[in-house]
Amino acid sequence: MTSEYRHIPVLLPECIDALELPDHPVFVDATLGFAGHSFEAAKALGAEGLLIGIDQDEVALTEAAAKLETIPEDARPELALLRGNFGDLDDLLASCEIPGIDATLFDLGVSSVQIDTQSRGFSFKENGPLDMRMDPGKQTLTAEEIVNTYNAADLTRIIRSYSDEKWASRIADFIVKARAEAPIEESGQLVDVIKAAIPASARRAGGHPAKRTFQALRIEVNSELTVLRRGLDAAVRWLNPGGIIAVISYHSLEDRIVKDTFASFADRCTCPPDIPVCVCGKQPVLDLITRKPLLPSAEEIERNPRSRSAKLRVARKR
Numbered sequence: 001m002t003s004e005y006r007h008i009p010v011l012l013p014e015c016i017d018a019l020e021l022p023d024h025p026v027f028v029d030a031t032l033g034f035a036g037h038s039f040e041a042a043k044a045l046g047a048e049g050l051l052i053g054i055d056q057d058e059v060a061l062t063e064a065a066a067k068l069e070t071i072p073e074d075a076r077p078e079l080a081l082l083r084g085n086f087g088d089l090d091d092l093l094a095s096c097e098i099p100g101i102d103a104t105l106f107d108l109g110v111s112s113v114q115i116d117t118q119s120r121g122f123s124f125k126e127n128g129p130l131d132m133r134m135d136p137g138k139q140t141l142t143a144e145e146i147v148n149t150y151n152a153a154d155l156t157r158i159i160r161s162y163s164d165e166k167w168a169s170r171i172a173d174f175i176v177k178a179r180a181e182a183p184i185e186e187s188g189q190l191v192d193v194i195k196a197a198i199p200a201s202a203r204r205a206g207g208h209p210a211k212r213t214f215q216a217l218r219i220e221v222n223s224e225l226t227v228l229r230r231g232l233d234a235a236v237r238w239l240n241p242g243g244i245i246a247v248i249s250y251h252s253l254e255d256r257i258v259k260d261t262f263a264s265f266a267d268r269c270t271c272p273p274d275i276p277v278c279v280c281g282k283q284p285v286l287d288l289i290t291r292k293p294l295l296p297s298a299e300e301i302e303r304n305p306r307s308r309s310a311k312l313r314v315a316r317k318r
């Protein structure tokens with residue numbers, strides 16, 4: 001990785017331990033990023049393994065390839081690095097012509113590099129164009145379009161439901177008023193509108209006042225919750241018996257989807273309790289390895305503050 005790009009992998013030893021890679025030679029990193037996890041995974045897999053790395057971000061894929069290729073060829077697994085969305089995991093894995101996979105990791109969200117690249121517009125701390133597309137080559141909807149065209153009701157709905165922002169409807173009203181004067185094109189303009197919408201006393205608590213609205217816009221631009229459900233569902237179907245799925249999430253909406261998806265695959269009978277014999281015939285598909293999510297240590301949070309909200313859940317296919 002060039003010094004220009006820096007992303008510190010989160011919960012790295014915990015993930016590598018959980019994935020049991022030497023026994024699980026076909027590994028899918030569904031969010032390759034800068035290969036922080038995959039670099040260690042590749043070393044654990046060795047030359048007998050296959051590492052399939054997926055990312056929708058072209059810069060990440062190029063950097064990840066360069067990093068993985070520094071591992072000597074005789075110690076490196078076969079690499080298949082694919083540009084795409086893990087919401088299309090079925091098609092991506094079908095293109096690899098493999099019967100199944102042994103382990104997979106989803107390290108959700110954006111990388112530090114994406115956040116720190118001003119032109120991507122993910123950060124509320126730096127001024128930049130309101131973009132937020134993870135795959136600008138394929139996606140057309142931008143945060144700018146949402147902010148300037150959604151009506152107040154739709155803005156309120158996405159801000160409230162994708163971020164739990166208490167002031168969602170006030171922020172939506174302030175956005176609609178501000179854009180009637182001039183289009184909101186830059187993240188700095190939007191931050192100012194959000195700050196004006198949230199009363200000063202409320203602004204002092206709960207971190208940066210624009211953090212939640214920016215999260216909501218990013219989720220809407222990238223359909224993050226929909227593709228997460230699709231990706232997890234496909235990953236569990238592709239896992240071989242005994243295979244491991246590990247997911248790191250960074251906010252409560254993601255974590256709830258991971259928890260509920262794992263729970264629904266781990267559930268036995270779902271018949272109502274008053275039915276004397278099971279009629280649904282549902283068999284569990286996953287065993288939960290982490291009943292409670294693993295969290296970063298205080299030392300990791302100190303070293304890498306962006307790990308603060310991480311939660312790792314792991315399950316094994318039956």
Ligand SMILES: C[S@@+](CC[C@H](N)C(=O)[O-])C[C@H]1O[C@@H](n2cnc3c(N)ncnc32)[C@H](O)[C@@H]1O
Pocket residue numbers: 007008009010030031032033034035036037038054055056057060084085086087107108109110111112134227
């Ligand atoms: C937190 S970073 C992963 C960092 C990586 N584990 C590392 O340590 O270098 C998340 C990555 O997933 C990618 N990503 C997010 N959602 C995606 C999706 N639906 N499909 C494919 N890639 C996605 C982002 O582009 C980003 O590079």
